[in-house]
Amino acid sequence: MADTLPIKVTYCGVCTLPPEYCEFGGTTKKCEEWLADKHPDMHQKLYSQEALAQNLSSLSVEAQKRAEKDAVKKANKAATAEKREAETRASSKIIIKRIERNKRKYVTAVSGLEAFGLDIKKVSKDFGKKFATGASVTKLPGGGEEITVQGDLSEDIEEFLVKTYKEVPEDNIELVEDKKKTKGEKAAANVPAQ
Amino acid sequence: MFKKDISAGAKSKVKSSAQRAIRSKVLEEYPKLEPYIEDILPKKEQLDLVKLPDRVSLYTLNSTPLFFQHMDDALLPHLTLVHKYPTAFHRLRIDRGAIRFVLSGAALMAPGMTSPGGRLPSKDLSPEDQERYGTEDLEAGTVVVIEAEGKETACMVGVLKMGTGEMREKKKGQACEAGHYLGDGLWSMAL
Numbered sequence: 001m002a003d004t005l006p007i008k009v010t011y012c013g014v015c016t017l018p019p020e021y022c023e024f025g026g027t028t029k030k031c032e033e034w035l036a037d038k039h040p041d042m043h044q045k046l047y048s049q050e051a052l053a054q055n056l057s058s059l060s061v062e063a064q065k066r067a068e069k070d071a072v073k074k075a076n077k078a079a080t081a082e083k084r085e086a087e088t089r090a091s092s093k094i095i096i097k098r099i100e101r102n103k104r105k106y107v108t109a110v111s112g113l114e115a116f117g118l119d120i121k122k123v124s125k126d127f128g129k130k131f132a133t134g135a136s137v138t139k140l141p142g143g144g145e146e147i148t149v150q151g152d153l154s155e156d157i158e159e160f161l162v163k164t165y166k167e168v169p170e171d172n173i174e175l176v177e178d179k180k181k182t183k184g185e186k187a188a189a190n191v192p193a194q
Numbered sequence: 195m196f197k198k199d200i201s202a203g204a205k206s207k208v209k210s211s212a213q214r215a216i217r218s219k220v221l222e223e224y225p226k227l228e229p230y231i232e233d234i235l236p237k238k239e240q241l242d243l244v245k246l247p248d249r250v251s252l253y254t255l256n257s258t259p260l261f262f263q264h265m266d267d268a269l270l271p272h273l274t275l276v277h278k279y280p281t282a283f284h285r286l287r288i289d290r291g292a293i294r295f296v297l298s299g300a301a302l303m304a305p306g307m308t309s310p311g312g313r314l315p316s317k318d319l320s321p322e323d324q325e326r327y328g329t330e331d332l333e334a335g336t337v338v339v340i341e342a343e344g345k346e347t348a349c350m351v352g353v354l355k356m357g358t359g360e361m362r363e364k365k366k367g368q369a370c371e372a373g374h375y376l377g378d379g380l381w382s383m384a385l
């Protein structure tokens with residue numbers, strides 16, 4: 001063993017621990033799926049019937065019960081967190097707003113991306129590359145960040161978002177228009193367009 | 195030591211004189227790393243010091259964490275380094291039941307190692323275990339790597355609070371100062 005150092009250790013792509021320790025985290029099920037997919041040989045070794053039985057046999061009955069309860073608690077906690085995240089995602093909207101700067105000159109502002117776990121800076125860079133235009137990130141006063149792109153690109157951006165980031169459902173994107181409005185129009189614009 | 199999530203503080207370059215001092219300190223504490231020291235701490239490459247909360251310094255090479263140190267205490271290896279060179283460190287083993295306590299940041303207690311599933315250095319061990327865990331007792335203050343029953347890789351690094359001989363005798367009390375364990379703030383920290 002001493003002459004084969006350093007050892008190359010595989011780490012779990014889900015919980016980051018060595019896969020033999022995944023059983024103590026709250027994401028065991030996901031960890032197992034990941035291992036089965038990426039390292040089937042390791043998966044077979046760690047999750048075989050014998051391995052599972054041996055894990056249990058080395059614990060006292062009382063300790064087993066405690067471990068089970070603990071595992072259930074952890075799994076529940078992880079599931080609740082995941083559900084909450086999915087819910088925020090489902091109810092979140094990405095707003096693509098066309099803003100008229102001067103006559104016939106537009107910029108497009110995209111906000112709400114953070115709810116979908118996207119890295120705003122990276123998306124902004126992607127926009128710049130894709131549309132060969134200036135894209136910048138600004139902080140919004142109400143929290144969150146907004147990407148501003150030069151030009152009227154609302155529909156192109158919508159298409160690009162749906163195509164490039166599979167975590168963004170099309171239904172959660174809304175296109176809006178921000179013209180220089182009169183008071184009456186402003187009130188009307190507050191009614192969501194279908 | 196890193197029960198809470200931490201974020202890396204200021205990063206600075208380590209002067210070459212300090213880098214040499216670290217290298218010799220590492221070799222003094224872990225002589226078995228000698229054959230690999232040029233891979234771990236290459237003379238020609240720039241070592242960085244990252245400040246962590248509570249006066250802990252972390253030494254990194256190209257964003258790979260190597261050793262950390264509280265004030266001027268012993269240099270402790272990061273667990274990823276332990277996983278690469280497990281045989282270079284003093285090792286003890288906890289029983290399976292103690293794993294979940296260690297991974298939740300609880301203090302490591304002696305019974306976790308004096309039970310049938312645990313291992314302390316001893317002449318009574320099987321030849322295979324003697325090879326792995328040694329035969330000579332370790333004193334309080336020694337840096338140890340904690341392995342676990344049924345597992346290949348280590349789950350914790352710490353400093354002994356009690357000698358292993360005393361642990362075997364008393365079979366109770368805190369065995370190790372709070373250290374670095376799998377999944378803790380140091381493990382999860384983005385560099």
Ligand SMILES: [Zn+2]
Nearest residue numbers: 012015022031
């Ligand atoms: Zn895992």
